[in-house]
Amino acid sequence: MTTVKYNTISTNPETDAYALADHIGQTVRLHGAIYKIRRMSGFAFVLLRMRDAIVQCIYSEEYASFPITLLTEEACVRLTAEVVAEERSRTGYELRLKQVQVLSTPYEDLPIVINQKKVNTSLENLLDYRPITLRNEKERAIFHIQAAICAAFREFLIAEHFTEIHSPKIAAIGAEGGANIFKLPYFGKEAYLAQSPQFYKQMMVGVFERVFEIAPVFRAEKHDTSRHLNEYTSVDFEMGYIESFEEIMATENRMLAHCISFLNEHCKTQLTLLGCTLPRIEEIPQIPFSTAKEWIANSCKRKITDMLDFEPEEERLLCELVKKETGSEFVFVTHYPSAKRPFYAMDDPKNPEETLSFDLLFRGLEITTGGQRIHSYQEQLEKLHARGMHEELFEGYLMLHKYGVPPHGGLGLGLERFTAQLLGFENVRSATLFPRDIHRLMP
Amino acid sequence: MTTVKYNTISTNPETDAYALADHIGQTVRLHGAIYKIRRMSGFAFVLLRMRDAIVQCIYSEEYASFPITLLTEEACVRLTAEVVAEERSRTGYELRLKQVQVLSTPYEDLPIVINQKKVNTSLENLLDYRPITLRNEKERAIFHIQAAICAAFREFLIAEHFTEIHSPKIAAIGAEGGANIFKLPYFGKEAYLAQSPQFYKQMMVGVFERVFEIAPVFRAEKHDTSRHLNEYTSVDFEMGYIESFEEIMATENRMLAHCISFLNEHCKTQLTLLGCTLPRIEEIPQIPFSTAKEWIANSCKRKITDMLDFEPEEERLLCELVKKETGSEFVFVTHYPSAKRPFYAMDDPKNPEETLSFDLLFRGLEITTGGQRIHSYQEQLEKLHARGMHEELFEGYLMLHKYGVPPHGGLGLGLERFTAQLLGFENVRSATLFPRDIHRLMP
Numbered sequence: 039m040t041t042v043k044y045n046t047i048s049t050n051p052e053t054d055a056y057a058l059a060d061h062i063g064q065t066v067r068l069h070g071a072i073y074k075i076r077r078m079s080g081f082a083f084v085l086l087r088m089r090d091a092i093v094q095c096i097y098s099e100e101y102a103s104f105p106i107t108l109l110t111e112e113a114c115v116r117l118t119a120e121v122v123a124e125e126r127s128r129t130g131y132e133l134r135l136k137q138v139q140v141l142s143t144p145y146e147d148l149p150i151v152i153n154q155k156k157v158n159t160s161l162e163n164l165l166d167y168r169p170i171t172l173r174n175e176k177e178r179a180i181f182h183i184q185a186a187i188c189a190a191f192r193e194f195l196i197a198e199h200f201t202e203i204h205s206p207k208i209a210a211i212g213a214e215g216g217a218n219i220f221k222l223p224y225f226g227k228e229a230y231l232a233q234s235p236q237f238y239k240q241m242m243v244g245v246f247e248r249v250f251e252i253a254p255v256f257r258a259e260k261h262d263t264s265r266h267l268n269e270y271t272s273v274d275f276e277m278g279y280i281e282s283f284e285e286i287m288a289t290e291n292r293m294l295a296h297c298i299s300f301l302n303e304h305c306k307t308q309l310t311l312l313g314c315t316l317p318r319i320e321e322i323p324q325i326p327f328s329t330a331k332e333w334i335a336n337s338c339k340r341k342i343t344d345m346l347d348f349e350p351e352e353e354r355l356l357c358e359l360v361k362k363e364t365g366s367e368f369v370f371v372t373h374y375p376s377a378k379r380p381f382y383a384m385d386d387p388k389n390p391e392e393t394l395s396f397d398l399l400f401r402g403l404e405i406t407t408g409g410q411r412i413h414s415y416q417e418q419l420e421k422l423h424a425r426g427m428h429e430e431l432f433e434g435y436l437m438l439h440k441y442g443v444p445p446h447g448g449l450g451l452g453l454e455r456f457t458a459q460l461l462g463f464e465n466v467r468s469a470t471l472f473p474r475d476i477h478r479l480m481p
Numbered sequence: 482m483t484t485v486k487y488n489t490i491s492t493n494p495e496t497d498a499y500a501l502a503d504h505i506g507q508t509v510r511l512h513g514a515i516y517k518i519r520r521m522s523g524f525a526f527v528l529l530r531m532r533d534a535i536v537q538c539i540y541s542e543e544y545a546s547f548p549i550t551l552l553t554e555e556a557c558v559r560l561t562a563e564v565v566a567e568e569r570s571r572t573g574y575e576l577r578l579k580q581v582q583v584l585s586t587p588y589e590d591l592p593i594v595i596n597q598k599k600v601n602t603s604l605e606n607l608l609d610y611r612p613i614t615l616r617n618e619k620e621r622a623i624f625h626i627q628a629a630i631c632a633a634f635r636e637f638l639i640a641e642h643f644t645e646i647h648s649p650k651i652a653a654i655g656a657e658g659g660a661n662i663f664k665l666p667y668f669g670k671e672a673y674l675a676q677s678p679q680f681y682k683q684m685m686v687g688v689f690e691r692v693f694e695i696a697p698v699f700r701a702e703k704h705d706t707s708r709h710l711n712e713y714t715s716v717d718f719e720m721g722y723i724e725s726f727e728e729i730m731a732t733e734n735r736m737l738a739h740c741i742s743f744l745n746e747h748c749k750t751q752l753t754l755l756g757c758t759l760p761r762i763e764e765i766p767q768i769p770f771s772t773a774k775e776w777i778a779n780s781c782k783r784k785i786t787d788m789l790d791f792e793p794e795e796e797r798l799l800c801e802l803v804k805k806e807t808g809s810e811f812v813f814v815t816h817y818p819s820a821k822r823p824f825y826a827m828d829d830p831k832n833p834e835e836t837l838s839f840d841l842l843f844r845g846l847e848i849t850t851g852g853q854r855i856h857s858y859q860e861q862l863e864k865l866h867a868r869g870m871h872e873e874l875f876e877g878y879l880m881l882h883k884y885g886v887p888p889h890g891g892l893g894l895g896l897e898r899f900t901a902q903l904l905g906f907e908n909v910r911s912a913t914l915f916p917r918d919i920h921r922l923m924p
Contacts, residue, residue, distance in 0.1 A: 241611075
């Protein structure tokens with residue numbers, strides 16, 4: 039069995055626009071949706087939205103055996119066309135329509151124009167009409183790239199011997215604490231939607247050493263901001279037998295570098311369409327949280343009000359400073375205050391006020407949270423108790439510590455945030471297929 | 482960039498047991514958990530659970546610089562060992578322990594024996610102690626295979642130009658109808674957990690032609706049976722521009738064949754450990770539902786009580802009959818009664834009492850449901866109305882039909898059921914990492 043290359047170009051012109059150039063002089067069958075009809079004098083350009091590209095066809099009564107009135111925008115069709123060499127065409131050929139079979143026609147005209155370079159409307163409208171606005175060439179390119187990001191991450195993680203897991207999303211208890219958790223009735227009990235696969239990926243370190251999961255997580259955030267979602271796709275990995283928490287950052291650094299080179303190889307068309315240049319990733323700089331706080335205060339003449347966390351504006355400023363100083367658009371901020379990290383975070387033995395943890399900031403926004411976890415049972419119990427938490431609630435989770443687990447740590451990366459930052463969007467919703475927020479539950 | 486092969490054997494003996502044979506005569510570092518200690522006279526066998534295999538080491542005071550009392554079962558360690566050629570060993574070498582660094586020790590003895598060939602306990606216990614019972618060699622092999630199944634499916638689907646999507650799991654409405662839906666409060670509204678990604682994958686056919694998703698789905702089934710879960714991983718795909726619903730079955734047939742050959746290539750060790758022989762898949766036979774019903778009634782002298790669906794016993798009997806007649810352990814049952822299929826299923830134009838749908842039965846159990854979907858707006862509205870459903874509730878979904886979508890269809894395959902049937906388990910929970918059922922919400 040040969041391993042399949044991602045995004046292989048097929049040689050079938052019926053489904054693959056890129057195969058057409060190899061069929062000059064031939065009559066081919068192809069299918070797709072009519073994206074746009076541009077009537078000229080005596081002929082018309084018919085743009086066909088195929089799976090992988092928008093293709094320009096030429097309708098003329100001279101070649102076609104059907105009236106152009108058969109074609110309507112967003113009709114789905116099978117076409118027969120002749121591929122004729124044409125120097126003046128960007129592609130080197132033109133497609134002369136000969137026959138058509140109409141498979142479906144829209145019942146109504148579209149309520150929104152989707153066949154311009156971009157959909158010119160508010161984000162609100164774009165999302166309200168998601169099932170059709172996604173048909174726009176640029177809109178769908180975003181999610182083509184998002185699919186490739188996942189493929190790249192998986193390829194990297196599998197090559198580095200991480201095993202994929204599927205952890206439950208309905209749970210008896212939340213892993214991340216706080217009020218941002220969805221509750222639901224579950225056969226007479228109260229259950230919660232997983233805020234992260236944290237407990238389960240840690241349990242699985244005791245089984246497979248290294249695990250990953252790309253799956254939905256749920257946060258009942260009441261924030262109505264450009265960077266919060268109530269459901270998002272979390273790319274999680276967890277690795278055992280680490281010698282330091284820096285190993286986790288080094289692994290993410292390599293994973294992101296692999297992703298960028300994968301996208302440059304497989305998504306050129308989509309990136310060009312979106313006018314997007316991918317960042318270069320070399321060794322991502324690291325800066326301790328407290329140092330970063332001071333640096334921002336001094337450089338930007340800002341008063342620090344919250345010593346335990348960043349304000350969004352500070353994340354933005356820090357990224358600017360780091361870019362100016364090092365050229366990197368990514369920065370690892372390390373050693374976050376213990377008070378702001380979950381109960382499973384390992385404190386720094388050199389300074390228990392701080393944790394062996396990190397966030398990854400990218401172009402002004404946090405896209406990853408990670409760190410080393412406590413592996414000693416005693417230490418975990420002490421931290422639970424110090425926080426006034428009840429160990430009985432965590433019985434299943436604590437089996438991990440009680441019966442032995444290696445030193446370990448991991449991270450969670452928000453897929454939609456990463457996609458949005460990569461493509462230069464201001465709102466994470468632009469990189470979310472069907473976003474869920476405090477106002478939006480549909481479509 | 483080279484495409485990474487699945488499950489590549491690394492040459493690093495520290496993490497990869499299979500690399501050890503290449504290091505005979507050398508001293509290597511390796512890490513893992515102490516799986517078992519077998520004291521003999523004057524020496525001891527120490528089994529180390531590494532990421533990919535259990536490795537046998539030899540402890541003897543003659544070579545080791547530490548007392549054996551340092552080693553306890555389920556302690557996580559880094560070891561230094563000499564790889565010495567040994568003809569009598571199955572592997573061709575023996576591993577003489579020299580030094581140890583203990584990274585963690587269990588706080589308590591394990592409440593259950595996990596280091597025998599199998600964990601000898603009830604399924605209930607096995608699941609109650611999941612974080613540790615999964616450390617058993619056979620238990621973890623199951624989920625190693627499950628990860629490979631997903632990798633195989635993705636490899637196949639990507640090669641056939643399906644694009645991966647991430648659809649929301651919190652929704653304003655259920656796709657599959659019925660009472661088996663979880664409700665949750667959502668910022669003052671009522672929301673539901675997705676029973677399937679049905680609506681979203683259909684919407685995405687209008688965008689990418691072919692899409693897939695491997696993600697959790699939720700069913701509030703009150704059934705307490707060996708084949709029901711309240712949360713499971715659904716492998717979904719949906720494809721446009723189909724000429725008939727048989728194309729969907731043909732695609733699944735190829736996907737399963739690819740999966741079997743992938744597992745035979747990449748999971749030999751795990752399959753051998755579990756004593757599992759994979760089924761051969763050639764062309765999977767098809768039988769219409771009504772013919773199957775009659776066949777079972779006649780061959781097994783059973784009275785048919787439910788003309789609209791199979792009883793579990795009938796699925797079992799049908800698989801036996803098919804196997805006897807054709808040798809196939811899989812069978813597609815087609816043309817299920819319209820009354821038993823969801824409102825989006827396309828009726829057979831030749832007989833509107835039946836749908837262009839199918840189930841795939843494997844070794845006595847349904848593992849897939851699929852079929853062609855209605856793509857005409859009028860037809861979909863009529864079916865909604867005929868069922869007394871309110872079209873206003875389906876506004877977002879119906880955009881799909883209203884604004885044009887090609888003929889299409891797809892399927893959903895239950896990952897845990899498929900894994901269980903493949904490995905010959907009686908209960909789907911045996912192939913579920915952390916099962917959720919009406920009694921179980923932990924761990």
